[in-house]
Amino acid sequence: MVGGLGSVATPWHTQREGHLALDVAPDAMWLVSFTGKALPLERAGQRPLVPVNATRTTPVCPSLPPETLRAALAAAEACLR
Secondary structure, eight states: OGGGOSEEOOOOOSSOOEEEEOSSOGGGOEEEETTSOEEOOEEETTEEEEEESSSOEEEEETTSOHHHHHHHHHTOEEEEO
16 A cells, blocks of 8 residues: 555455455455455455355455454455355
8 A cells, every 4th residue: 555554465266156255344444356346345244244255355445454464364254166
């Protein structure tokens, strides 16, 4: 992120698809495609769902430090088909 604030990630999977449920406040992030197009953010209760498939989806978290997003991704509940 510009100025060293916030964080982004690009999880993807070439063989399967599903989502990652993150323990991050849904209003602390939004999703964009690899080309920068805004995408809808689905939720499971208060957990945002990040799609995981052959399309690269990027969660943008302007107020989360990289180590916080990294920890949330490491602890995410993965539901892959």
